Structures are given as structure tokens and as C-alpha cells.
Amino acid sequence: MGELLKVEAICKSFPGVKALEDVSMSIDFGEVRGLVGENGAGKSTLIKIITGAYEKDSGRIFFMGREIKKIDPLSARKMGIFAVYQDIMIAPDLSVAENFFLGEYASRFGIVNWNRMRSETMRILNELGFSVDINKSIRELSLAEKEMVTIAKILSFNPRLVVFDEPTAVLTDYEKSILFKMIKDLKKMGVGIIYISHNLEEIFEICDSVTILRDGKVVGTYNLKDRKLTIDELISYMVGRKIEEMYVKTKSDLGPEVLRVEKLCGVKFKDVSFSLRAGEILGMYGLVGAGRTEIARAIFGLDPIFSGEIYVHGKKVRIRSPEDAIRIGIGYLPEDRRTQGLFLVQDVEFNINSVNYQDFLTKLVFIDYKKSRELATEMVKKFSIKTPSVLTPVAKLSGGNQQKILIARWMSRNVDILILDEPTNGIDVGVKAEIYKLMNEITKLGKGVIFISSYLPELMGICDRIVVVSNGAISGEVSREEFSEEKILALALKNYNKVRREEK
Amino acid sequence: MKYLQKEKKKVFFFPFRERNLVLIFVALLIFFTITTKGTFLSFGNITNLLRQTSINGVVALAMLFVIITGGIDLSVGSTVGLSGMIFAILTSERLNYQLQVIPAVSVAIAISTLLGITNGFVIYDLKIPPFIATLGVMTFTRGLIMYISSGRMITGIPRKFVNIASETFLDIPHLAWLWLVIAILSSLFLKYTKFGRNLYAIGSNREAARLSGINLRFHYFLAYGLSGFLCGVAGLMLAARLSAGVPTAGQGYELDAIASVVIGGASLNGGSGTAFGAVIGALLIQTLRNGGNLMGIDPFVMQMMIGLIILVAVFFDQYFKARER
Numbered sequence: 003m004g005e006l007l008k009v010e011a012i013c014k015s016f017p018g019v020k021a022l023e024d025v026s027m028s029i030d031f032g033e034v035r036g037l038v039g040e041n042g043a044g045k046s047t048l049i050k051i052i053t054g055a056y057e058k059d060s061g062r063i064f065f066m067g068r069e070i071k072k073i074d075p076l077s078a079r080k081m082g083i084f085a086v087y088q089d090i091m092i093a094p095d096l097s098v099a100e101n102f103f104l105g106e107y108a109s110r111f112g113i114v115n116w117n118r119m120r121s122e123t124m125r126i127l128n129e130l131g132f133s134v135d136i137n138k139s140i141r142e143l144s145l146a147e148k149e150m151v152t153i154a155k156i157l158s159f160n161p162r163l164v165v166f167d168e169p170t171a172v173l174t175d176y177e178k179s180i181l182f183k184m185i186k187d188l189k190k191m192g193v194g195i196i197y198i199s200h201n202l203e204e205i206f207e208i209c210d211s212v213t214i215l216r217d218g219k220v221v222g223t224y225n226l227k228d229r230k231l232t233i234d235e236l237i238s239y240m241v242g243r244k245i246e247e248m249y250v251k252t253k254s255d256l257g258p259e260v261l262r263v264e265k266l267c268g269v270k271f272k273d274v275s276f277s278l279r280a281g282e283i284l285g286m287y288g289l290v291g292a293g294r295t296e297i298a299r300a301i302f303g304l305d306p307i308f309s310g311e312i313y314v315h316g317k318k319v320r321i322r323s324p325e326d327a328i329r330i331g332i333g334y335l336p337e338d339r340r341t342q343g344l345f346l347v348q349d350v351e352f353n354i355n356s357v358n359y360q361d362f363l364t365k366l367v368f369i370d371y372k373k374s375r376e377l378a379t380e381m382v383k384k385f386s387i388k389t390p391s392v393l394t395p396v397a398k399l400s401g402g403n404q405q406k407i408l409i410a411r412w413m414s415r416n417v418d419i420l421i422l423d424e425p426t427n428g429i430d431v432g433v434k435a436e437i438y439k440l441m442n443e444i445t446k447l448g449k450g451v452i453f454i455s456s457y458l459p460e461l462m463g464i465c466d467r468i469v470v471v472s473n474g475a476i477s478g479e480v481s482r483e484e485f486s487e488e489k490i491l492a493l494a495l496k497n498y499n500k501v502r503r504e505e506k
Numbered sequence: 507m508k509y510l511q512k513e514k515k516k517v518f519f520f521p522f523r524e525r526n527l528v529l530i531f532v533a534l535l536i537f538f539t540i541t542t543k544g545t546f547l548s549f550g551n552i553t554n555l556l557r558q559t560s561i562n563g564v565v566a567l568a569m570l571f572v573i574i575t576g577g578i579d580l581s582v583g584s585t586v587g588l589s590g591m592i593f594a595i596l597t598s599e600r601l602n603y604q605l606q607v608i609p610a611v612s613v614a615i616a617i618s619t620l621l622g623i624t625n626g627f628v629i630y631d632l633k634i635p636p637f638i639a640t641l642g643v644m645t646f647t648r649g650l651i652m653y654i655s656s657g658r659m660i661t662g663i664p665r666k667f668v669n670i671a672s673e674t675f676l677d678i679p680h681l682a683w684l685w686l687v688i689a690i691l692s693s694l695f696l697k698y699t700k701f702g703r704n705l706y707a708i709g710s711n712r713e714a715a716r717l718s719g720i721n722l723r724f725h726y727f728l729a730y731g732l733s734g735f736l737c738g739v740a741g742l743m744l745a746a747r748l749s750a751g752v753p754t755a756g757q758g759y760e761l762d763a764i765a766s767v768v769i770g771g772a773s774l775n776g777g778s779g780t781a782f783g784a785v786i787g788a789l790l791i792q793t794l795r796n797g798g799n800l801m802g803i804d805p806f807v808m809q810m811m812i813g814l815i816i817l818v819a820v821f822f823d824q825y826f827k828a829r830e831r
Binding site for chain 1: 698699700701703704706707710711713714715716717718719720721773777778
């Protein structure tokens with residue numbers, strides 16, 4: 003079969019980052035192409051260029067043999083290019099049926115024909131073997147249902163190229179099987195598919211071929227049907243180095259216990275107990291939604307604690323707000339740095355010192371700007387934050403540097419306990435390694451680090467110990483000598499199986 | 507290290523945007539002086555202009571605190587009216603209370619501040635969006651003014667209080683001095699105190715501010731309380747100038763205040779804006795009104811022009827901001 007889509011020498015940069023460099027690939031009619039790469043490798047950027055959400059800096063795009071000079075989201079849709087995004091953009095307050103016909107309501111003389119819209123929607127969903135109440139608003143649906151509705155909607159447009167970006171993350175096995183059947187049907191119809199996933203087994207299961215991106219460049223495209231490529235090879239191409247080089251663990255001496263949590267109950271978790279020693283990196287693993295972030299938020303005073311105790315340096319403490327937590331010496335780096343951590347329009351100095359203005363950089367109520375500037379400059383140097391000046395707005399910096407600023411914020415005030423929630427999300431591989439190094443250095447200063455992550459290799463690479471959270475409870479604790487992926491995964495799934503069995 | 511030194515200057519002198527505003531303001535002064543053959547620059551007109559602008563200028567500063575947090579305060583005009591009315595009722599020689607000036611001023615300002623804090627409470631604790639919350643308080647307050655005054659003008663306020671509005675010091679009206687002092691204090695407060703910085707933090711990212719250990723409730727109460735406080739002061743200034751409590755006093759001030767702050771470079775998304783900008787913004791709007799008047803431009807046409815100027819000013823501001831990125 004012929005070529006459906008060809009991109010040639012695509013380049014795209016954002017302030018401070020080269021997101022794509024000279025990227026070329028082509029996809030045939032009816033081909034399912036996997037697209038893999040680490041976070042920040044450029045997958046999303048490439049997809050957004052193909053679907054018209056971003057403009058390319060240079061390069062050429064050919065679709066069905068014709069060069070496409072300019073794509074915007076609307077013209078992409080007209081050509082039959084669709085994407086199922088992780089964040090599903092449909093009108094959340096309207097019903098499923100309305101969303102199906104959004105922008106092109108079935109109507110006569112401007113009056114909406116509700117019956118036709120409902121029956122048509124039902125027909126499409128039934129054909130796919132997927133049932134959902136079409137009068138419910140999208141907001142009332144589960145994440146998986148939302149995604150299936152979006153996919154179903156796309157199929158009704160007779161697409162030519164469909165991009166699936168992490169489609170199975172929220173799906174159950176049954177829904178996944180429907181999705182894979184859909185993909186196979188599309189393939190038979192000659193539709194091209196780009197399939198992005200972190201789950202490499204899935205890539206091998208559904209894709210004909212795979213393109214690997216790393217640091218904005220194409221590493222290569224491999225045929226999967228001849229079964230020559232192994233998963234391990236694929237991973238090493240993605241990472242570009244051996245895993246051992248990525249995670250350097252410097253052994254530091256463990257000091258006394260700095261934090262102990264006993265029988266803590268809160269929003270979405272109960273009876274959580276664990277402890278953290280000085281100089282230790284404690285990993286916290288669990289599936290998305292298991293309650294890891296909630297535990298961290300409760301310890302930092304962001305969410306209420308229903309019962310249980312927290313001890314810092316052996317002394318019982320009461321934490322009812324972030325102010326309390328900060329006073330006691332706890333720092334928290336939130337999961338989403340843009341919406342929860344950074345003051346994007348403010349400068350680097352402000353972002354580093356926002357916590358310190360509350361106390362030690364303030365005399366009476368006046369801020370000591372001289373000290374503030376000195377401290378910020380020192381932190382910028384110490385953490386090698388790449389910025390033109392401490393007075394540059396952080397919105398202009400790259401994700402990695404922004405993350406370092408947030409770590410610098412806590413280290414500037416010497417907190418004893420630092421909780422990092424997914425600190426390497428969306429960060430270039432190189433900067434990731436730097437952040438691991440930083441974590442090692444922090445523990446060398448005798449501080450305790452809690453490292454929350456969904457990515458096991460990095461946890462196993464750098465932690466002294468991992469506690470596993472499963473369905474709102476601690477399901478086990480594994481020390482470094484006993485680390486194994488199977489064991490930790492089994493612990494992470496433990497409490498879910500139990501619940502399911504009980505339901506039966 | 508060198509580059510750090512170089513940028514340092516920028517913070518303490520006018521940033522680019524504010525320098526432009528000053529230039530536009532000066533150009534406007536020259537333009538009106540020429541077109542009115544000097545009448546504009548006459549002593550009488552300038553003091554008159556300053557008197558009127560000082561009141562709007564104080565209200566603009568009140569609005570600034572709230573806009574920096576990413577909110578908006580539509581109740582400023584009503585609060586101005588209420589403060590003046592309370593003062594008039596308490597001191598009028600035709601009514602029963604006949605309080606001294608100082609206690610009456612204290613009561614008027616205290617109630618205005620309380621009204622502001624109520625805004626903060628409704629917004630933070632009852633979680634009602636600022637626009638709606640202050641719209642409610644604005645309507646309530648205007649009703650309250652009408653109720654306590656039976657919709658009538660209250661005259662007979664002490665002579666020596668009224669004189670404050672007409673007297674000058676070094677040829678500059680007292681009202682303008684008061685405005686200047688408030689502006690300088692506001693500027694120092696915003697730039698050099700932790701409370702000021704925290705308002706910017708909340709306006710740039712509320713969640714990140716909370717995670718930085720900033721007490722949100724306190725700062726919401728602070729911003730809206732300060733707004734109420736300054737409106738109380740402005741209300742007294744207006745009462746002195748009008749030598750009466752007028753039920754409709756302050757009506758529409760919220761819109762001039764928003765326009766001044768926005769022209770002064772603040773973003774309605776929060777996290778930016780300076781006292782200096784708010785001062786220049788207020789001066790620009792009132793100068794246009796005054797100058798247009800002297801040139802004999804139809805006041806209705808002038809109103810249309812001011813509307814267009816607000817749009818143009820904000821458009822260019824955003825255009826330059828976008829180019830900086």
C-alpha cells in the first residue's frame with residue numbers, strides 16, 4: 003500500500019528547548035505505527051504539528067501524496083486527521099449525544115432534532131459494542147467512558163489518520179479489547195494509525211512498526227512483524243544509554259529517623275504507617291490514583307487528616323496547613339509544577355524565595371531584597387539553573403530548569419524532609435539525570451527525601467527503600483536488596499484484586 | 507555576575523511599559539496646552555484636575571490591590587458613596603447625631619473596611635467568584651445608602667472638613683497630597699513588604715501560593731479590606747469636595763478604577779500591576795476628560811473616545827507583552 007503521511011525534516015523549538023530536530027517519518031495506508039520515547043522526547047510536539055495544534059518551524063508535510071503547506075486544527079480535521087488526546091477536549095457539561103454532534107447539530111431551520119441525534123448516537127455506539135447512557139453529561143462519565151466516547155465520535159467522521167495518545171492508561175481490559183478491535187477495523191479500512199504508549203507490550207501487540215524518538219530526534223524506525231526487535235533493545239534505544247548509567251546511586255549513611263507516620267487516615271487513604279530516616283531516599287510507588295499524592299498532601303497540611311499521628315524528629319506534630327508543615331521543616335514539590343508550583347509570570351528570584359518571604363528574608367514586614375537576591379543567585383549557581391538572569395520570568399525557562407527552581411525553593415530554606423511528587427515528569431532525559439544527582443546530594447546533607455513516582459526503573463535506580471501504596475493503603479515495603487519489578491508491581495496490585503474478589 | 511547587575515537597574519527605575527505611559531501622559535499635556543491655548547495649564551484648571559483625579563486615583567489604588575490577586579471589586583463605587591453618606595449623617599448640623607469630625611471619620615472608614623472584609627469573606631469562605639460577590643455587595647451597599655439617606659442629599663457637614671477639599675499646600679490641593687501619600691505607601695507596601703509580595707504570588711498562582719505556606723484567607727481579607735479602607739478614605743474626600751453626602755456619589759467609579767489600573771499595566775488575570783501604573787492610569791483618564799472638556803468636545807463623544815482609548819491601550823499592552831515572549 004502507498005504512503006499516507008510523510009513528514010520530512012521537521013524542526014520545532016520552544017524558548018530554551020529544541021523540541022524536534024530534523025524529524026522524518028512516513029506512514030502507509032492501513033499501517034499501525036507505534037511512536038515511543040521518553041517523556042519530553044518530542045512525541046506530543048510531533049503529534050501536535052501533524053494535527054495542526056502547533057506550527058512547525060521548518061520541514062515539509064505530505065498527506066496522501068500532496069504537500070500540505072499550512073495545517074490548522076480545522077483543516078486537519080477536514081483532511082481526516084484526528085487525535086485522541088490524553089486530555090479529552092469535549093464540552094463536559096453537554097450530553098453524550100450533543101457531544102457527538104457538537105458544531106453540527108442535526109437540525110431543520112435551526113431547530114435541533116433531538117430524536118435524530120439520540121438515535122444516531124445510539125446506533126454508532128451499539129455498532130462498536132459499547133454502551134453508555136447518552137443522556138448523561140460528559141462530566142458524569144468515567145475517564146474510560148469519556149475516552150471511548152471520543153474515539154467513537156472520531157470514527158463517525160470517516161478518518162484517514164488517527165492518533166492515539168496513551169489511550170489505554172485509563173481503560174479496563176474489556177474496554178482495551180474493544181479499542182484494539184476498533185484499531186484493527188480501522189486498519190482494514192486503510193486508515194493509518196499512530197499509536198503512542200509507554201506500555202511497550204502494547205506496542206508489540208498492536209503495532210506493525212515503531213518509530214523511536216529521543217531528545218527530539220528520530221533514533222530509528224523498526225518493523226515489528228519480523229519479530230527481530232526485543233523490548234530490551236527498544237528500551238535502550240529510547241533511553242540512549244544503559245539504565246545503570248542513568249541512575250547513579252551514591253550510598254549515603256543513614257541517620258536517625260526524621261519522619262514517622264502512624265496509622266494516618268485521610269482523603270482516599272487509610273491506616274498508612276511508614277518512617278523516613280535522615281539521608282534516605284524513600285520511594286513511594288503505586289498505580290495512578292492509588293493515593294500516593296493524597297498521602298503527601300495530607301502530610302504537608304493541604305488535605306485534612308482524619309486520624310493518626312505524624313512524628314518529626316521523634317516529636318509528635320500537628321500539621322493543619324502548609325504553613326505548619328513548612329515551619330516544622332517539610333517541603334513538598336507538587337505533581338503538576340505549572341499549575342501548583344510555579345508563579346509563571348514572576349521572576350526566578352521570586353519563585354525561589356516565595357517561601358522565604360514569609361519569614362527569614364523579612365525584617366518586621368519588609369523584604370530584605372539584598373539578601374533575597376544573594377540567596378537566589380547562590381541557588382541558581384548551586385543547582386546550575388540555566389537562566390539569563392534571576393530576574394527572568396520562569397515562564398521563559400525549560401521544564402527541567404523550572405523543576406530545579408522548585409527544588410531550589412525548598413533547599414534554600416534547608417528543609418529536613420522533602421517530598422517530591424513525580425519530579426521527573428515531562429523533563430528532558432539529561433535533566434532527569436541531573437535531578438537524580440541532586441537528590442543524592444540532598445540526602446548527603448542529612449535530609450530525608452520521599453520520592454513519589456509511577457516509573458519503577460527510576461525508583462529502583464535511586465531509592466534506598468520503596469513503600470508501595472495500593473488502593474489507599476500501604477501494601478508492602480521493599481528494601482534495596484530485595485528490589486524487583488515483579489515483586490513491587492504485585493504489591494501495587496494487591497489491594498485491587500482483593501476488592502474485585504470481594505465484589506464477586 | 508555582570509548580567510545580574512545590569513538588570514538590577516530595571517527594577518528600581520521605570521520598566522519599559524511605565525516609561526511609555528509617562529511619555530504618553532506628557533504628550534497629552536503638551537497637546538492639550540497647545541489646543542486650548544494655555545487654558546489647560548492654567549493654575550485653576552490644574553488644581554481642579556488634581557482634585558478630581560485624587561479621588562478617582564485613590565479608588566484606582568483600592569482596585570489595584572484586588573486586581574493583583576486576580577480578583578475584581580465592583581463595590582468600590584458604592585463603598586465610596588456609603589463612607590461619605592455615613593460621615594454626612596453623623597456630622598450634619600441638621601440631624602441629631604452631630605458627631606465630631608474625628609469619630610465620624612473613624613466610623614465611616616471602619617464600616618468601609620468591614621465592607622471590604624465582607625467581600626473577602628464571601629469570596630474566600632463562601633467561594634463565590636469575585637465578580638458576582640462584589641456585584642452583590644455593590645448593589646446591597648447602594649441600597650443601604652438610599653435607605654439611610656431616604657434617597658436625599660445630606661448637607662450641613664462641618665465647614666472645617668469641607669475646607670480640606672478646597673485648601674492647598676504649596677499650591678497643590680490637600681486632596682492631591684493625600685493621594686500622593688497613599689500612592690507612595692501603596693507602592694512601598696506592594697514592593698517591599700511580604701504581604702504585598704504575597705498578593706502577587708496569589709494572583710500569579712493561587713495553588714502555588716498556598717503550597718508556599720501563604721495564608722490565603724488572611725491575604726484575601728487583606729486585599730479586599732484594604733480596598734474597602736481606601737474607598738472609605740476616597741468617600742470622605744468626595745464628601746468634602748461635594749460638601750454633602752450625595753446618594754449617587756461614587757456611581758460608576760468602579761469602571762474608571764478598573765480602566766486606570768488596566769491602562770497602568772495590570773493584568774486582570776492577576777499577578778501584575780503597580781501603584782505607579784495605577785496613578786498614571788488615573789491621571790491619563792481624567793486628563794482626557796478635562797482636556798476634552800476644555801477643547802469643547804461633546805462630553806458624550808468624549809465618553810466614546812475614552813472607551814476606545816481603553817481598548818487601544820490594553821491592546822498595545824498585550825501586543826508588547828506577547829512580543830517580549
